[in-house]
Amino acid sequence: MRIKQLLIGITASVIAISSYVEIAIADLKFPMLVYRTGAYAPNGIPNADGFVDYYKMINARDGGIGGEKIFHPECETGYKTQVGVECYEKNKKDAMVFQPMSTGITYQLIPKATADGVTVYSTGYGRTSAANGKVFKWIFNAPVTYWDGASIAVRHILKNNFGNIKGKKIALVYHNSAYGKEPIRTLQTLSKKHGFKLMLLPVDHPGQEQKATWLKIRKARPDNVLMWGWGVMNQVAVKSAASIKFPMDKFIGIWWSGSENDVLPAGQGAHGYKSLTFNAPGDSYQVHKDIKKYVHDKGEASGDGSHFGTVLYNRGLFQAMVQVEAAVVAQKIHGTSKITPAMYRDGMEAVNLSAKRMEELGFKDFAPPFKNTCANHGGSGLAAVQQWDAKAKKWNMITEYMYGDSDVVQKLIAEDSSKYAAEQKIAERCN
Amino acid sequence: MSVELLNFIETVLNGLMSGVMYSLVALGFVLIFKASGVFNFAQGVFALFAALTLVGYQTGQVPFAHLINELFGTNYHNWYASMPNFLAIILTMITMIALAWIIERLVLKHLVNQDPIILFMATIGLAFALEGVGDLMWGSDVKVLDVGIPSGGSVWLEEATIGLAAEGSDYYGMYIDVLNVWATVIAVILVITLALFSQYTKTGRALRAVADDHQAALSVGISLRTIWILVWAISGFIAMVAGIMWGTESGVQFSLSLIALKALPVLILGGFTSIPGAIIGGLLIGVGEKLAEIYIGGYFETGALENWFAYVMALVFLLFRPQGLFGDKIIERV
Numbered sequence: 001m002r003i004k005q006l007l008i009g010i011t012a013s014v015i016a017i018s019s020y021v022e023i024a025i026a027d028l029k030f031p032m033l034v035y036r037t038g039a040y041a042p043n044g045i046p047n048a049d050g051f052v053d054y055y056k057m058i059n060a061r062d063g064g065i066g067g068e069k070i071f072h073p074e075c076e077t078g079y080k081t082q083v084g085v086e087c088y089e090k091n092k093k094d095a096m097v098f099q100p101m102s103t104g105i106t107y108q109l110i111p112k113a114t115a116d117g118v119t120v121y122s123t124g125y126g127r128t129s130a131a132n133g134k135v136f137k138w139i140f141n142a143p144v145t146y147w148d149g150a151s152i153a154v155r156h157i158l159k160n161n162f163g164n165i166k167g168k169k170i171a172l173v174y175h176n177s178a179y180g181k182e183p184i185r186t187l188q189t190l191s192k193k194h195g196f197k198l199m200l201l202p203v204d205h206p207g208q209e210q211k212a213t214w215l216k217i218r219k220a221r222p223d224n225v226l227m228w229g230w231g232v233m234n235q236v237a238v239k240s241a242a243s244i245k246f247p248m249d250k251f252i253g254i255w256w257s258g259s260e261n262d263v264l265p266a267g268q269g270a271h272g273y274k275s276l277t278f279n280a281p282g283d284s285y286q287v288h289k290d291i292k293k294y295v296h297d298k299g300e301a302s303g304d305g306s307h308f309g310t311v312l313y314n315r316g317l318f319q320a321m322v323q324v325e326a327a328v329v330a331q332k333i334h335g336t337s338k339i340t341p342a343m344y345r346d347g348m349e350a351v352n353l354s355a356k357r358m359e360e361l362g363f364k365d366f367a368p369p370f371k372n373t374c375a376n377h378g379g380s381g382l383a384a385v386q387q388w389d390a391k392a393k394k395w396n397m398i399t400e401y402m403y404g405d406s407d408v409v410q411k412l413i414a415e416d417s418s419k420y421a422a423e424q425k426i427a428e429r430c431n
Numbered sequence: 432m433s434v435e436l437l438n439f440i441e442t443v444l445n446g447l448m449s450g451v452m453y454s455l456v457a458l459g460f461v462l463i464f465k466a467s468g469v470f471n472f473a474q475g476v477f478a479l480f481a482a483l484t485l486v487g488y489q490t491g492q493v494p495f496a497h498l499i500n501e502l503f504g505t506n507y508h509n510w511y512a513s514m515p516n517f518l519a520i521i522l523t524m525i526t527m528i529a530l531a532w533i534i535e536r537l538v539l540k541h542l543v544n545q546d547p548i549i550l551f552m553a554t555i556g557l558a559f560a561l562e563g564v565g566d567l568m569w570g571s572d573v574k575v576l577d578v579g580i581p582s583g584g585s586v587w588l589e590e591a592t593i594g595l596a597a598e599g600s601d602y603y604g605m606y607i608d609v610l611n612v613w614a615t616v617i618a619v620i621l622v623i624t625l626a627l628f629s630q631y632t633k634t635g636r637a638l639r640a641v642a643d644d645h646q647a648a649l650s651v652g653i654s655l656r657t658i659w660i661l662v663w664a665i666s667g668f669i670a671m672v673a674g675i676m677w678g679t680e681s682g683v684q685f686s687l688s689l690i691a692l693k694a695l696p697v698l699i700l701g702g703f704t705s706i707p708g709a710i711i712g713g714l715l716i717g718v719g720e721k722l723a724e725i726y727i728g729g730y731f732e733t734g735a736l737e738n739w740f741a742y743v744m745a746l747v748f749l750l751f752r753p754q755g756l757f758g759d760k761i762i763e764r765v
Contacts (some may be wrong), residue, residue: 176735232684256495265573
């Protein structure tokens with residue numbers, strides 16, 4: 001019995017000391033909310049691998065950020081909102097930034113992180129009106145929001161219809177969650193503005209069964225289908241669209257419905273499917289060369305390294321790069337490498353990723369330039385359309401990066417954020 | 432014929448076909464429940480595991496590659512480029528039989544004579560454990576499953592029915608996914624084979640005897656453990672068929688395990704102890720949810736009736752016939 005107690009004591013001491021040493025060595029804590037298991041793991045894994053490889057590369061190549069190593073503990077959420085909040089509570093101490101990787105979790109963290117003074121960065125997802133930095137001091141969603149996405153998709157449809165979509169029918173197939181519902185308001189406003197009829201087709205989690213949804217589409221014959229899907233919902237939707245012979249070039253997904261995973265199961269049927277994107281696919285960028293040299297070639301790749309250069313892996317790289325850049329900017333602003341969470345927020349608000357800076361970071365032509373300001377936490381609002389080539393098994397960018405309908409989007413953001421500010425009694429800043 | 436009527440028929444047919452896909456999962460539940468009184472919550476994970484294993488064999492993936500590479504610093508991923516479908520299916524069947532044997536040895540053997548709720552809880556644990564093992568063995572990526580079963584809308588049916596609508600009407604034929612037709616044919620063959628097996632073979636009769644009365648079966652020399660292994664192996668085989676069908680439709684991924692949730696209302700409707708009940712229950716649920724989504728879905732702001740309407744049907748059914756359509760009536764003597 002005494003030996004058992006001794007062993008337990010030693011083990012506990014080792015764990016306590018090792019965790020202390022780890023935090024002491026790694027001063028900049030970037031907790032990661034990931035989903036490497038469960039129904040959404042096929043999307044969560046490549047994204048998380050992108051983050052981890054980038055952090056490892058920065059630690060190996062540059063010795064960390066300004067000499068401070070990055071510590072990136074992972075917490076598995078399984079894409080469950082409640083678990084995500086628990087992960088936040090467990091890791092919030094000394095955390096620089098949280099990337100919730102779920103709109104549902106983001107909504108829950110907005111009031112908590114604001115109260116705790118922790119930065120939340122929901123890259124191209126989350127609550128769209130958080131783009132208004134006057135109200136959402138601690139929340140950032142650059143470089144583009146869902147409402148920008150909805151209006152960019154409509155702009156693309158307008159362009160293909162010579163600027164006139166009056167009387168056309170556009171269907172929105174969406175994940176029946178906070179994420180999927182996010183673009184509805186914008187699309188309703190745009191349908192009034194341009195005179196198209198909007199069909200709303202929710203699909204419940206996980207989206208394995210969508211037969212009735214696609215029978216409805218087959219009967220109603222919309223001119224275009226937009227999709228806000230995630231996980232298996234994307235694969236089933238693309239396959240179902242191909243099965244009912246819906247023209248794939250008139251089927252446009254948001255940037256979370258445009259990875260290789262989403263189209264490969266449909267084989268040749270997915271040829272021509274389009275999705276929005278705010279970063280390029282491929283593995284020929286300088287950042288990839290650096291990751292290969294400093295991480296993969298040393299056998300340190302996150303996972304099995306098989307997702308290198310895929311859409312969601314590259315998005316992880318981009319997200320991690322912005323988070324690291326915010327720390328670099330914060331260190332410059334405050335003249336110290338040992339930044340606090342509050343200093344980090346200042347850095348995030350002053351991020352200016354110009355084309356020149358992107359090139360310096362190894363991301364030349366990888367994504368459009370953007371900068372955050374006190375009032376604008378939503379970035380440039382630029383996205384492009386990519387199209388799947390099923391024969392070559394690759395995504396091709398088919399448009400330039402374009403803006404959405406800023407008149408509509410900015411007005412909606414102002415309305416929604418003012419409402420939130422009134423509810424939460426938040427005084428507007430940056431004036 | 433009016434377009435509305437043709438659309439209604441199309442919805443019913445598609446509902447029936449979807450129902451068959453649910454029945455394929457429900458059949459595995461029924462078999463195990465009949466023979467051992469265990470409600471196997473892991474049946475959905477069985478289907479996932481079988482589909483993962485089949486793709487793993489087809490593509491020559493090294494099992495536990497990630498773990499091996501992490502532990503030994505190696506870089507193994509595939510040991511051959513591809514394997515013929517037939518051979519991969521045979522190997523998967525052998526794996527599922529081995530899995531049944533392992534479950535009997537490690538779990539069931541130790542829980543003989545325990546309350547049904549204990550056995551049910553054990554299968555919940557089994558579901559999580561097997562999902563984890565599947566992840567470690569084959570990885571979490573979405574996998575493309577192709578065993579040569581055609582899929583996509585039937586062109587023949589579309590062309591054959593286009594003329595049924597009144598002249599000049601805006602109709603473009605009826606839609607049915609060929610994959611679902613194949614699923615129906617396979618389900619019919621499966622049910623006939625199971626019926627013949629249980630009626631005309633010695634093992635099948637032993638299986639029925641165990642299902643009727645464990646004690647009586649034991650007293651005439653039937654080995655309960657052998658029968659349990661057999662039943663779990665058969666339901667593993669059925670899970671493989673369900674995994675192939677669902678995996679072909681959506682790609683093999685971990686959400687496949689959630690199809691078990693679709694089997695629950697089917698079982699409540701059809702009864703937990705009836706093979707025909709699993710089929711009829713599946714058909715009713717399939718038709719019910721498709722009709723609900725298409726004809727009344729628009730009246731609900733939240734929509735997505737397709738996913739939860741089956742449970743409403745099951746709940747209503749429970750009120751009037753708790754044992755299901757074909758289930759044994761539970762009579763408790765006091």
